[in-house]
Amino acid sequence: MNPALEPPRTTPSPRRVSFILPCRNAARHLGALVDALRDLVVPPGWEMEIVAGCQASRDDTLQILKERGVTIAPSNELGAGAARNAAVRSSRGSLLVFMDSDTLPADNELLVRIIRKAEELGTFGGLGGPIRLHPSQAWNPVAIADHYACWFNWTESRASGVTRLFQPTTFFVMPRDVFEQVGGFDVRFLILEDCELQDRVIAANKLLYFDRSLSVFHYARGSLLQSCKHSWAWGPPFREYFLEHPPLPRWLITGKRRWFWLNLPSIFWVRLGIIFMKTRREPWARMLYGLPFLLATVLAWSLGATFGKGSGIGGAER
Known part of the structure; x- marks a missing residue:
């Protein structure tokens, strides 16, 4: 129970x-x-x-x-x-x-x-x-990357109202x-x-x-190793979801487990593009400062979403 x-x-x-x-x-x-x-x-x-x-x-x-x-x-x-x-x-x-x-x-x-x-x-x-980066970490490049890799959907610039996003x-x-x-x-x-x-x-x-x-x-993670480990751990459930519900356009995800690894470049660039789109109104200097570490963190998530093993997740927009 x-x-x-x-x-x-x-x-x-x-x-x-x-x-x-x-x-x-x-x-x-x-x-x-x-x-x-x-x-x-x-x-x-x-x-x-x-x-x-x-x-x-x-x-x-x-x-x-x-x-x-x-x-x-x-x-x-x-x-x-x-x-x-x-x-x-x-x-x-x-x-x-x-x-x-x-x-x-x-x-x-x-x-x-x-x-x-x-x-x-x-x-x-x-x-x-909104979930905002703590001011004490405003110019910590690893924390900036960790924050936007995780919380890009919940910025202050997002419009208020009804949502289907959790x-x-x-x-x-x-x-x-x-x-x-x-x-x-x-x-x-x-x-x-x-x-x-x-x-x-x-x-x-x-x-x-x-x-x-x-x-x-x-407070975001201030260590690149911790950030990448966290992002890797969150990848596998998305892999299972992608296999069961291929996103559009369908060529991004084959839906076949044997060849799923071929989608790593697409998964990485699509995820990065979504982050940039969602955070386009955020301070550009801060985003640029954390960019190298953001690339590493998103790559860790993409590897988890491509090769990791984990349970399925629900159907809300992500």
């Missing part, structure tokens, strides 16, 4: 927001995130709480959470989805805000804007916004009743679990929204 389907341990409050944090070896940035969340402006009549789905860690993650009085929900299953499910079960909010431990609100008015937008929409399936749970807002209706995160997915969840949200005829006023900062 999916843990998200189990009855909540507490009665949800209709005017409470729960910040849900998956935590495993998260000590590096976790304290700053919790402190920033504590400093958020809370609209009159509303309450907020911070709940961490905590998994076994080799660093000071647990100590940081305890020192700051964060509600801790232990999770013994592997994966961020399992940690989030555990945290939701221990939370009391009617509105769930998922954030990763290496993010920060862009300013202390974020919660005000989240609630305002949620009330404006009324009924919705999910809500997100919002990473790096920052994602979701009504609790929708989360429970679709069954929470499928713990079998160790990556792209947010995409798979939102495929089910769309299948349930719930709308996803992107609002560029709702932005967060994210």
Whole structure:
């Protein structure tokens, strides 16, 4: 049974927001995130709480959470989805805000804007916004490359409105009743679990929204080796998806496993072209500065998408 389907341990409050944090070896940035969340402006009549789905860690993650009085929900299953499910079960909010431990609100008015937008929409399936590179990494070329290789779809220049493109749970807002209706995160997915969840949200005829006023900062990987390893790991699920659903034009992907490696140049250049198209309004000097490392990171992803092995993924636009 999916843990998200189990009855909540507490009665949800209709005017409470729960910040849900998956935590495993998260000590590096976790304290700053919790402190920033504590400093958020809370609209009159509303309450907020911070709940961490905590998994076994080799660093000071647990100590940081305890020192700051964060509600801790232990999770013994592997994966961020399992940690989030555990945290939701221990939370009391009617509105769930998922954030990763290496993010920060862009300013202390974020919660005000989240609630305002949620009330404006009324009924919705999910809500997100831009994921921005943390200012401290603005001129770190490896971080620039890592950021745009991952988050090219979620820039400040993207238009607000209804979308079929999933919002990473790096920052994602979701009504609790929708989360429970679709069954929470499928713990079998160790990556792209947010995409798979939102495929089910769309299948349930719930709308996803992107609002560029709702932005967060994210710390990118500052090591080229870490960036390439991450990009390689995310490639295999796309390989399985490409084999089952060849994109147009069809000559880009043969759909035949034996000859699939021939598509490496096409996969690389198409991916790079999409990134350039999506980020064309970003600061050009920054993009140029990180370009050599972006090429390496995209190549690592393309190799994973060509030769890697992994599970299939859902059908949302990517």
